Amino acid sequence: MSISKFRTTIGSRFYDALRGNSLPLFRTIDRGQTATLVRELRRNLSGHPTLQVDRPPRRPRVSRLQAAELATQSTMSRRVPIEPQRVDAPLTQSATFLVLTITDSPKAVKTIRSTLAGLDGLAKNVAIRDLNASFACTVGIGSKAWDLITKLPRPAELHPFPEVKGDVHTAVSTPGDLLFHIRSERRDLCFEFERQLMNLLGDSVKVVDETVGFRYFDVRDLLGFVDGTANPVGPAVPASILVAEEDSSAVGGSYIVIQKYVHNLQAWNTLKAEQQEAIIGRTKIDNIELDDADPGQQQSHKSLATIEDEDGVEHDILRDNMPFGSASAGEFGTYFIGYSRRLWVIEKMLQRMFVGEPRGLHDRILDFSTPLTGTTFFAPSASLLASLDSD
Numbered sequence: 001m002s003i004s005k006f007r008t009t010i011g012s013r014f015y016d017a018l019r020g021n022s023l024p025l026f027r028t029i030d031r032g033q034t035a036t037l038v039r040e041l042r043r044n045l046s047g048h049p050t051l052q053v054d055r056p057p058r059r060p061r062v063s064r065l066q067a068a069e070l071a072t073q074s075t076m077s078r079r080v081p082i083e084p085q086r087v088d089a090p091l092t093q094s095a096t097f098l099v100l101t102i103t104d105s106p107k108a109v110k111t112i113r114s115t116l117a118g119l120d121g122l123a124k125n126v127a128i129r130d131l132n133a134s135f136a137c138t139v140g141i142g143s144k145a146w147d148l149i150t151k152l153p154r155p156a157e158l159h160p161f162p163e164v165k166g167d168v169h170t171a172v173s174t175p176g177d178l179l180f181h182i183r184s185e186r187r188d189l190c191f192e193f194e195r196q197l198m199n200l201l202g203d204s205v206k207v208v209d210e211t212v213g214f215r216y217f218d219v220r221d222l223l224g225f226v227d228g229t230a231n232p233v234g235p236a237v238p239a240s241i242l243v244a245e246e247d248s249s250a251v252g253g254s255y256i257v258i259q260k261y262v263h264n265l266q267a268w269n270t271l272k273a274e275q276q277e278a279i280i281g282r283t284k285i286d287n288i289e290l291d292d293a294d295p296g297q298q299q300s301h302k303s304l305a306t307i308e309d310e311d312g313v314e315h316d317i318l319r320d321n322m323p324f325g326s327a328s329a330g331e332f333g334t335y336f337i338g339y340s341r342r343l344w345v346i347e348k349m350l351q352r353m354f355v356g357e358p359r360g361l362h363d364r365i366l367d368f369s370t371p372l373t374g375t376t377f378f379a380p381s382a383s384l385l386a387s388l389d390s391d
């Protein structure tokens, strides 16, 4: 390949970097890999068989493709903060779930609108301090607050969380106008963001609940099971969580349901591992999915939370549950958060869990876990959020 054709193919910035004019693209990858990549690609450009033939590489060589891919990925992920309202932001070590209601302070709505419109800038203030910490914030708006804050048509399915009453257990419905789902690898970044946010919101809001979650071993909940395995991946993520053409006023947004569960760990730990596995529907140590029970028999949590529509199409949701609690206070919990393109999917999961399928055979996870809260929100697209302050 001629040099000019090669330059056109790879782009002039990249070419200049390879020529040694500058190396900004490679700053974030390992020096050894950078040197190998640059040497290999320069050799291609020059047409010479090799440079520095007498010095063997100190590390095993990565293929040129692998190295170029690595360079692109690491440069892309570390150059800029995560965009606002990315519901599919990475799983992180820490998260804060902040639920607020609007007060009747005369300036409340105006203050909230301008704070939400500026959320992108607020998140950037914090995220830029450590781009490797994957800082992200998603805000959800409750149905009562939607009209007040956005003054826009309400997303078609948005309504308050409906209490679900089974024969034994109840999914309670609790207040909440705003939800901030704040995530980062670093606890201090979550804290700092929340500090700046609360400063701006001032007396326009009242805190209903603030829960700080932490990552527990290999993504386990406090019941000891790996939690989140069946989440969608790749193109199935936006297809499952983002509203599309079916509702033009809500495009690019996502329904959110939260429930704060506390566990009776003492009772749970009296069960044998096989009994716990039958309740969850997966093995405990190696996380292997168990077969569904026969129809009419007690179903596992995993089976009850699997939703098919009348055409047999399965509908996924995206969960980012987090353990929380305090060993000294004897509090052990799971903060459930589910994002979905269709609210009815999560509501059907709750029906099957609390009422049972068939009725009476409720999810046995509930014999050891009690929801203290239950609230529904809608996370609008970033562009809708940014437009809130425009009038």
Ligand code: HEM
Binding pocket: 221, 223, 225, 226, 227, 228, 229, 230, 231, 259, 261, 280, 282, 301, 302, 303, 305, 306, 317, 319, 334, 336, 338, 346, 349, 350, 365, 369
């Ligand atoms: C005490 C609270 C909860 C705990 C500890 C919990 C834990 C788990 C665990 C360990 C799994 C299996 C691994 C996985 O695929 O993630 C699972 C699956 C799942 N859970 Fe939960 N969960 C809780 C509440 C909920 C609630 C309230 C919902 C929905 C309203 C839900 C929806 C799901 C779904 C959709 C799956 C995947 C099912 C499949 O295999 O397709 N979970 N959960």
